[in-house]
Amino acid sequence: MESKRKSGASLTAPLAGRRMHTSVDWxxxxxxxxxxxxxxxxxxxxxxxxxxxxxxxSAWRASTPTPRERDPALRDPRLRPRDWIALCGGDSVPPDDTGEIELFHTRTARRVCVRVPDLRxxxxxxxxxxLLVLxxxxxxxxxxxxPFTCVAVDFPSLAPxxxxxxxxxxxxxQMNAAVCSAASSSSSIAVVLCVPYMHYVLAAEAGSDHWDILHRKLDVSxxxxxxxxxxxTTIMASRWEIVQLYPTTRSPQTLDLPVTVARAPSIPVPHHIFLVESRGQMLLVARAHHYFAFTVENISAYRPTEWWKDKRFTMYEVNLNNNGDAKLSPVSxxxxxxxxxxxxxxxxxSAIDLPSLVGNSIYFxxxxxxxxxxxxxxxxSEELAVECQIHDGDVRIRPSVRPFTIIDHLLTFCHPNEWTKGLMFHEYHEIxxxxxxxxxxxxxxxxxYKFRPSQAVHMGRETS
Known part of the structure; x- marks a missing residue:
């Protein structure tokens, strides 16, 4: 009997412990x-x-500040949506028509649809x-x-x-906008606009009442x-250069010329140049066409319809220093x-986070x-959209191929002129x-749009 009582006691003790554990008030x-x-x-x-x-x-909510209380100026990078991209619906409906944006996290594959106030x-x-720039x-x-907290920072009108x-x-x-750290204050942000066709670069800090023209007639690639x-990146004196567009230095000698960070003497102008951040480092990627050298032996190997296979890439890590210049180190x-x-x-x-991608590769x-x-x-090189083309450059040859791949979405996000219209880039890069x-x-x-050039000129005169 005694042994049974001991056995029973040993069985009930763990159960009591588990009940105490589950009753903890988190x-x-x-x-x-x-x-x-x-x-x-x-x-x-x-x-x-x-x-x-x-x-x-409610207890956790009361003991932690809201995102607006933590960072009302959108200055803290920890509170920004890191590694999020916007997806395209592919139905030719712009996001500002629907009033919502579908976001995708490239590290966790999390997908969230958020309603954006006043997006229409x-x-x-x-x-x-x-961050969205509207x-x-x-x-x-x-x-x-x-997009997640709806904290907004307003900037002046472009009318003047x-x-x-x-x-x-x-x-x-078709202008493109970027969010930077403000040059005059560590507690605010700035917006820099690159205007196509006119080749102007504009900037304004939060709280400013006007836009500064940083650069005129500067063709930024x-x-x-x-x-x-x-x-x-831009071409100066027949060479590719990396320039700092913002913040800029002003002096009578330089006028509004950008600060040159690095020159690429080994990269001739026919190359195509890209800047990308990868693993916290700035990379310069040069894409060039390898011209086919005809000989009697290789003439049969020439494929004029597959000229894209002759593209070659060279990469450099851009190592910035405190003096404002940089050193280029080859990356293989x-x-x-x-x-x-x-x-x-x-x-x-990362191809580890998104296994459908191929690591150590370039999509272009x-x-x-x-x-x-x-x-x-x-x-x-290989072509990935052969069976997804909806037209032959003239007429429709097949309906849209669904579902879209993550490659389609990532490339479309890199082409805002298409995804802001609700168009997938691989389908409508040429309409x-x-x-x-x-x-x-x-x-x-x-x-x-109610905003018209004539209205802009009138508003500019009233402001000046």
């Missing part, structure tokens, strides 16, 4: 521990994890550092908006500088926000990274070939004239 977690958890979430996690943590219970009154002109359709005022720096409707509708500053391997390149923006993602596009992949391991209904829809959408 809402009574000490405040310092709650804040320690949130700090670690913001350091290694994401703003969405922080928001989800605060939503668990704005047009997206940038998705920079995880222009008001009626007043041309700029707004930077956090329209007649000089923008001038054309296409320039206004590619831009990158790195460590809070905006860099770009990307390890698990896959680069997505375009003139409007570039991405670096050329005329009439929207989805190409170059393997740095083999040195070979044939036979697509009359779609072209008329796009044209009508452009002229829906």
């Amino acid at each position: 809402a009574s977690l000490p405040i310092d521990m709650v804040r320690l958890v949130t700090d670690r979430l913001l350091h290694s996690g994401d703003i969405v994890d922080y928001v989800a943590f605060r939503a668990v219970c 009154d704005h047009r997206i002109v940038g998705f920079s550092q995880g 222009v008001h359709k009626a007043t041309a005022e700029i707004r930077v908006l956090h 500088v329209y007649s000089e720096a923008i001038k054309y409707t296409n320039s206004f509708l 590619n831009t990158l926000v790195f460590q809070g500053r905006l860099y770009g 391997c990307l390890l698990d990274r896959a680069l997505f390149l375009s003139d409007y923006g570039c991405l670096s993602v 596009s050329v005329s009439r070939y929207p989805v190409l992949m170059h393997s740095l391991t083999t040195g070979l 044939p004239t036979s697509f009359k209904e779609l072209l008329e829809k796009i044209s009508a959408k452009w002229w829906e």
